[in-house]
Amino acid sequence: MNKPVYKNIWLPAILCICMISFLLPFPITCYGEDEPCSMKVEVSPYQVNIDSGGAEHYVRVLTYTWYSNTSEAFVYINDNVDPIDDKYIILTRDSIGHLVVKIDLIAIQDAELEVDTSHDLTIAVVLKTPTNECVEMEGTGEIYIIGKKK
Secondary structure, three states: OHHHHHHHHHHHHHHHHHHHHHHOOOOOOOOOOOOOOEOOEEEEOOEEEOOOOOOOOEEEEEEEEEHHHEEEEEEEEOOOOOOOOHHHEEEEEOOOOEEEEEEEHHHHHHOOOOOOEEEEEEEEEEEEEEEOOEEEEEEEEEEEEEOOOO
């Protein structure tokens, strides 16, 4: 009587363990290196209403570089050669110490971007002290513009 109970309990348990081990994701091996002077950026909010207004409406860009090591930052939209004017940019930090770049909505409105499309927002940060042989770090995020065409 022990043998049927053993088969009814242990055999399904072993099969479940085998199935779970095959369903777990395998580690992904990267054969190429990331660019050493690139950084991850997150744009918030991702979707921006170009028609909204008022005092101090900002698009915030979280960068994964340290605020304390930042000398200056430049913001480019859609591979534009000229950066957004400094008067529309505020550099601050989050609670951990990462650089947060605030871009005034007026600068986005002045850029006359096409609505109902996403655009690239590139942040270039000049570092006070080079890290990993990088004097400047760069990252690109996406911003989606909605609103009426003027």
